[in-house]
Amino acid sequence: MKSAPFEHHEPTTVDEAVSLLESLDGPTILSGGQSLVPMLRFRLANPDVVVDINGIDSLDYLHEEDGYLRIGALARHADVEDSSLIDETYGSFADVAPLVADPQVRNRGTVVGSVAQADPKGDWGSILLAHDGEVIARGPDGERTIPADEFFLLPYDTTLDDTELITEVRVPTPAPREGSAYHKLKRKTGDYAMAGVAARLVLDDDDVIETARLGMTAVDITNARATDAEAHLEGERPSSELFEEAGGLAAEESNPESDEHGDAGYKERMVDVLAQRALGDAAERAGLVKRRVSQ
Structure with missing residues (x-):
């Protein structure tokens, strides 16, 4: 199937692109096109106007x-x-x-x-x-x-x-003793995440966690932070026990839906596991003299 006809614009500057977005009626922006083009092909998306920004070299x-x-x-x-x-x-x-x-x-x-x-x-x-x-x-x-x-x-x-x-x-840019990591579960290559967790830790000179961040994928209506788990981590020294507690808190903060890939309880458990793994890698990358956590 081919896409429905649409008007195509190719600006070469950011100012030109913004001007088009302001003057045209409901334009759709095209950059990589890896979601839009398949939707156009199967007519799941039918924009009247497409603004293709691939000619803006400055971006x-x-x-x-x-x-x-x-x-x-x-x-x-x-x-x-x-x-x-x-x-x-x-x-x-x-x-x-x-x-x-x-x-x-x-x-x-x-x-x-x-x-x-x-x-x-x-x-x-x-x-x-x-x-x-x-x-x-x-x-x-x-x-x-x-x-x-x-x-x-x-x-x-x-x-x-x-x-x-x-x-x-x-x-x-990272602080001197900052480490981050991402762990993701998916069925096969090419699939979206069933669950994923990004972790970032900043340690002080005594190996105490100054800053902790956890971003979660595919387990809420948007990408979301596990703020309770972050607060539990800050002010503590990294350890497998601490990360196990934080993983449990992240799972409690997640809000996944059951689908053909797994029920909500399974996905919550995966948040727990993935958070622990991501925190372990982040702590190691932050420069711990000796790794105190296990995967």
Whole structure:
């Protein structure tokens, strides 16, 4: 099946794209197209107007600048997967990139596109939440910074305005003793997560947890933080017992639904297990002299 006819625009600057979003009636933005194109093909989506931003070269970047890791709107999943900067410094990013769908999707799909889609089964939203990330959007009134905690509203619904374009997502560069990790359960290659947990820990010089973050995937109506588990971790020294307690709290905070892949109780148990594993890896990457936790 072919898509229904639509009007196609190809801006080459951010200003031109924003102007199109403001002037056109209900346009749909195309970047990687790994969700939109199949929906067009099967006529599950029938936009009258598509604004294709792939010609905006200034949005294709992945680098550190001004205290942030900045990922432009046209950086692909594969760019993260292949980055030596990511591999050396950003554990959770290095973990998640190879787990996104399959190589074909990673070569074309974009990190920002995944965040913008706001699918609760998408991995990048949990990574942003665990890293206190921000979404940078440009609209007719200028640039706006949206904390990840305030971005996701409902499945496929965000606080982004219809006339705004996400230009980048960003997270603070790691503290000296910071570690992060992501663990995910899925049925097979190419599947979305059945459950996933992103963990980030910052330790002080005495191996006490100063900051703890846990972002959860596919177990609530949006990507969500396990704030009770975070509070339980902060001020404590990493240990398998502590992480077991935090995993249990994260499971209690999750709100999964039963489906063909498993019932809600099973998914809660997986949050518990995945949280413990992610916390163990994050603690090790934060530079513990001796690993105190087990998987």
